[in-house]
Amino acid sequence: MSKSQEYLAHLFSDKLVFEKEVLNVNCDEDRKEIMGLICSDMCEDEAMASKISFLKIKSIDQLDFSGVAISIVQSLLAELLSVLKEKRYTRVEMENVKKNKEYVTFLYELAQIYMRRFGTLFYKKVVDTFFDLISIADKADNLSPVVLEAINGTKKHKSFFEQHGGGQILYKPDHAWMRVKQAKDDKNNQAKKYQYEIVRLVRRVDELKLHISAIVAAKALTMVDVQRVTPKLLLDMFTEEDDIQLHTKKTMFSYVPAGEKARALSMIAKQASTQVSKSEEQEDYKKIAAFFQKCQNHNTPDFLERKFEEFKKELDIKSKRYREQRLKLKTLRDRPLDSFDLTLKKVKEAMVYNLQHMQK
Numbered sequence: 001m002s003k004s005q006e007y008l009a010h011l012f013s014d015k016l017v018f019e020k021e022v023l024n025v026n027c028d029e030d031r032k033e034i035m036g037l038i039c040s041d042m043c044e045d046e047a048m049a050s051k052i053s054f055l056k057i058k059s060i061d062q063l064d065f066s067g068v069a070i071s072i073v074q075s076l077l078a079e080l081l082s083v084l085k086e087k088r089y090t091r092v093e094m095e096n097v098k099k100n101k102e103y104v105t106f107l108y109e110l111a112q113i114y115m116r117r118f119g120t121l122f123y124k125k126v127v128d129t130f131f132d133l134i135s136i137a138d139k140a141d142n143l144s145p146v147v148l149e150a151i152n153g154t155k156k157h158k159s160f161f162e163q164h165g166g167g168q169i170l171y172k173p174d175h176a177w178m179r180v181k182q183a184k185d186d187k188n189n190q191a192k193k194y195q196y197e198i199v200r201l202v203r204r205v206d207e208l209k210l211h212i213s214a215i216v217a218a219k220a221l222t223m224v225d226v227q228r229v230t231p232k233l234l235l236d237m238f239t240e241e242d243d244i245q246l247h248t249k250k251t252m253f254s255y256v257p258a259g260e261k262a263r264a265l266s267m268i269a270k271q272a273s274t275q276v277s278k279s280e281e282q283e284d285y286k287k288i289a290a291f292f293q294k295c296q297n298h299n300t301p302d303f304l305e306r307k308f309e310e311f312k313k314e315l316d317i318k319s320k321r322y323r324e325q326r327l328k329l330k331t332l333r334d335r336p337l338d339s340f341d342l343t344l345k346k347v348k349e350a351m352v353y354n355l356q357h358m359q360k
Contacts, residue, residue, distance in 0.1 A: 140174035231272035
């Protein structure tokens with residue numbers, strides 16, 4: 001037996017081995033995550049969506065979940081082939097894997113296990129497409145006929161809003177539309193808060209990185225570098241606020257160490273103020289000279305080191321906060337609409353149950 005055959009025999013020797021090697025599954029939480037991803041892909045897959053997604057069907061009578069297990073098999077097979085490709089299996093070898101009845105049976109059994117244990121996740125994803133369909137309508141009067149069928153039922157299927165062992169949750173389409181709209185608005189409003197905070201943090205993180213790199217660059221300045229600075233460059237740095245490159249240079253020169261370098265820059269500005277004719281430029285150069293005079297007094301080695309450490313510490317804090325907010329935003333975006341509204345939560349529970357038992 002070749003090494004490639006030995007590896008396949010190892011993979012298909014046990015379902016736990018296959019899950020760990022191919023799907024990186026070590027616990028039920030991993031399995032739920034895998035099932036969630038597969039279900040999301042199915043609801044977006046063109047062939048499957050036309051049978052399981054409320055966004056694609058023309059009537060609830062078209063809903064057909066008979067091919068779900070086969071679709072899961074195809075997803076598992078795709079993951080397997082991806083692993084084999086990384087291990088440099090040939091095209092012929094991978095084709096043989098796809099045609100191997102024992103392997104396909106193995107994958108089908110695994111798919112059925114996933115559906116038995118985590119099938120609710122699949123039906124929840126299907127119901128999410130129903131809420132998405134409702135949210136597309138700009139007003140209740142424009143709801144899709146599919147939504148009306150789901151609420152009222154058809155000759156073939158009863159209302160999906162009927163609770164198991166109870167009455168119907170919602171009867172009026174406009175009530176369902178309003179619940180979805182409010183849930184969507186709540187979700188968007190919370191997202192905007194995170195987005196605003198993220199934008200604010202990004203700006204501050206960029207500023208801190210600029211100041212940290214500016215201090216490092218300023219310390220590396222030589223007297224030759226300073227002497228090459230022209231009055232025009234100084235004037236542009238302090239007056240052209242929208243130019244990123246000039247702003248970066250200005251930030252760097254603002255940390256010029258106290259001593260002869262700061263003094264030299266101040267003198268360049270002072271001399272320029274006596275040589276220009278425009279009163280506005282004279283005033284600008286005087287302000288620039290005063291700025292570098294202040295640098296000469298304040299930018300001591302201790303001051304620059306202290307500022308450098310302060311910026312680094314704040315950068316660590318802001319970067320951590322930024323990552324936290326990004327994670328919160330992602331988590332929020334992944335939350336289904338029913339998590340923002342108790343009525344929708346009940347609707348989802350009823351729909352999941354009814355969809356699961358639709359063909360039974």
